[in-house]
Amino acid sequence: MFDHRSFFFRRVPGRKFMVRTLTIVLVIILITVVHLHSNSSELIDKLVSYNVGSYFRDNEDHQSVNISQNNNTTKLYDDDSGKGNDILLTLVRNSDLDNMLETIKQFEERFNSLFHYDWYFMNNEDFTEDFKKKTTELISGRTKFIKIPHEFWSYPDSIDQEKAEQTRVEAKKNNLNYGDSESYRFMCRFNSGFFYKLEELRNIDYYWRIEPSVRFKCDIPYDVFQYMRRHKKIYGFNMALQENTRTIPSLWDTTTEFFKQNPDFIAPKNNYDFTTDDNGKSYNLCHFWSNFEIAHLDFYRSAAYNSYFDYLEGKGGFFYERWGDAPIHTLAVSYMLRADQIHFVGNTGYYHEPNQDCPRDILVRNYLHCDCNVKKDFTWHKYSCVNKFFEVNKFPKPDSYDSLEKNYPDLFESIDQKQKNN
Numbered sequence: 465m466f467d468h469r470s471f472f473f474r475r476v477p478g479r480k481f482m483v484r485t486l487t488i489v490l491v492i493i494l495i496t497v498v499h500l501h502s503n504s505s506e507l508i509d510k511l512v513s514y515n516v517g518s519y520f521r522d523n524e525d526h527q528s529v530n531i532s533q534n535n536n537t538t539k540l541y542d543d544d545s546g547k548g549n550d551i552l553l554t555l556v557r558n559s560d561l562d563n564m565l566e567t568i569k570q571f572e573e574r575f576n577s578l579f580h581y582d583w584y585f586m587n588n589e590d591f592t593e594d595f596k597k598k599t600t601e602l603i604s605g606r607t608k609f610i611k612i613p614h615e616f617w618s619y620p621d622s623i624d625q626e627k628a629e630q631t632r633v634e635a636k637k638n639n640l641n642y643g644d645s646e647s648y649r650f651m652c653r654f655n656s657g658f659f660y661k662l663e664e665l666r667n668i669d670y671y672w673r674i675e676p677s678v679r680f681k682c683d684i685p686y687d688v689f690q691y692m693r694r695h696k697k698i699y700g701f702n703m704a705l706q707e708n709t710r711t712i713p714s715l716w717d718t719t720t721e722f723f724k725q726n727p728d729f730i731a732p733k734n735n736y737d738f739t740t741d742d743n744g745k746s747y748n749l750c751h752f753w754s755n756f757e758i759a760h761l762d763f764y765r766s767a768a769y770n771s772y773f774d775y776l777e778g779k780g781g782f783f784y785e786r787w788g789d790a791p792i793h794t795l796a797v798s799y800m801l802r803a804d805q806i807h808f809v810g811n812t813g814y815y816h817e818p819n820q821d822c823p824r825d826i827l828v829r830n831y832l833h834c835d836c837n838v839k840k841d842f843t844w845h846k847y848s849c850v851n852k853f854f855e856v857n858k859f860p861k862p863d864s865y866d867s868l869e870k871n872y873p874d875l876f877e878s879i880d881q882k883q884k885n886n
C-alpha cells in the first residue's frame with residue numbers, strides 16, 4: 465500500500481539536496497559574474513589585442529581632428545596676395561649659417577621667389593646679428609627670429625635626470641646614432657610637443673619645415689600651401705622610411721595603450737595600415753620623415769594631439785629612450801586624421817642626407833627642370849614606405865606625367881598656369 469508519510473519523508477532529503485544544489489549553482493554564477501565584471505577592462509584589453517587592427521579601423525562614428533580654415537583675424541599677407549597665414553619654418557643653430565644660406569638660395573630659386581612666403585627661424589640660443597642679416601638678405605619674404613623659451617628646451621620635472629644620463633651612456637656604448645646627445649633629445653621633445661606652442665606662431669596656419677643642408681632639386685612652381693588648403697589636407701610629407709627600432713622600443717605599446725584609453729581620438733578611414741604589417745601586433749617602423757613637413761598647426765593644437773603628447777611625456781621616452789618627433793607625428797597623424805587628409809608632396813627633388821627624391825619619369829623631370837640623379841631616387845625604392853602609403857589607401861601614385869595629368873589635374877593645371885605666366 466502506498467505510504468504517504470514515508471513518501472513525504474523520503475522526499476524531504478531530496479528537496480534539501482535540490483535547494484542546496486540550486487544555491488551552490490546560484491553562488492557560482494554570482495561569483496563568476498562579479499569576477500567577470502571586475503576583470504572586464506582586462507577582458508576588453510585581451511579582445512582588443514587579439515584584433516587591434518579592427519579596433520583602429522572601425523571608427524565610422526568618430527571625427528578626425530578639425531581645423532579652422534582662414535579664420536585668423538590677423539592677416540599675415542595682403543588680401544590680394546591670395547595667401548593664407550602660412551610660413552616657412554626652420555629650427556637651426558648659429559653654427560649652421562653657411563648650410564642654411566645654401567638651402568635658402570636654392571629654395572628661393574625653386575619655390576619662394578614665386579610666392580615670397582615669410583621665413584621664421586627658431587633657436588634655443590639668441591641668433592647672432594650675422595645670422596639674421598645674411599639670411600634676411602636672401603629671403604624674398606620677411607624673416608622672424610624666435611628664441612625658444614627654456615621650458616620648451618629642457619627636462620620636464622617628471623624626468624629623473626640621472627636615469628636619463630644612464631640611458632645616454634648605454635646608448636653611446638651601443639653606438640646608437642645621437643645616443644649620447646642630450647640636445648638631440650631636447651630637439652625631438654621640442655619638435656614633438658612645443659614648437660606649435662610658441663607665441664610667435666599663434667596666428668599661423670600652415671608651416672613648411674625646412675632644415676639646413678636640405679636641397680630641392682626640382683621646380684615647385686605652384687603654391688603648395690594653397691593646394692593643401694584647397695584640398696583640405698592637414699599633413700604633408702615627402703619621404704617615408706623605417707625608423708631605427710632601437711630609438712623607440714616602447715613607443716608602439718605606449719601609443720596603443722593611449723588609443724585604447726582614448727578611442728574617440730581615432731579617426732574614421734585613417735592611415736592605420738601604413739603603420740603595421742601584422743594587424744597591430746607590432747609597428748612596421750614606417751614614418752614620415754619629419755625633416756620635410758607641411759602641416760596645419762591646428763592639428764597640433766587639438767585636444768587629441770596634446771593629450772597624446774602629454775601621455776608620451778609622462779612615460780619619459782624622450783629621455784629614457786630616444787623617441788624622435790618623426791614617428792610620433794606619424795602615429796598621431798595616421799590615427800587622428802583620415803588618410804585623405806594626409807598629402808604626399810611629390811616631385812620636389814627633395815634631398816636630405818642620405819636620401820634623394822628624384823622623379824623617375826623623364827617627362828616629369830624635364831617639366832620641372834629637375835637636377836637630380838634618377839638612379840638615386842629613394843621615393844619609389846622598395847625600402848621606401850611611400851609605396852605602402854599609396855597601396856594601403858588605394859590612392860593613385862603621382863609617379864608619372866600621365867598619372868599626374870589624369871589623377872591630379874588640379875595640381876597639374878596650377879603648375880601649367882604658373883609656367884604660362886612666366
Ligand SMILES: Nc1nc2c(ncn2[C@@H]2O[C@H](COP(=O)(O)OP(=O)(O)OP(=O)(O)O)[C@@H](O)[C@H]2O)c(=O)[nH]1
Nearest residue numbers: 554555556557586587588589647648651675676755
Ligand atoms: N637651435 C638648435 N637647432 C638644432 C639643435 N639640434 C638640432 N637642431 C635642428 O633640428 C633639426 C633636426 O636636427 P638634425 O641634426 O638635422 O637631426 P636629424 O635630421 O635627425 O639628423 P641628421 O640625419 O643628422 O640630419 C634641424 O633643423 C637642426 O638644425 C640644437 O641643439 N639647437
Ligand SMILES: [Mg+2]
Nearest residue numbers: 675676755816
Ligand atoms: Mg636633419
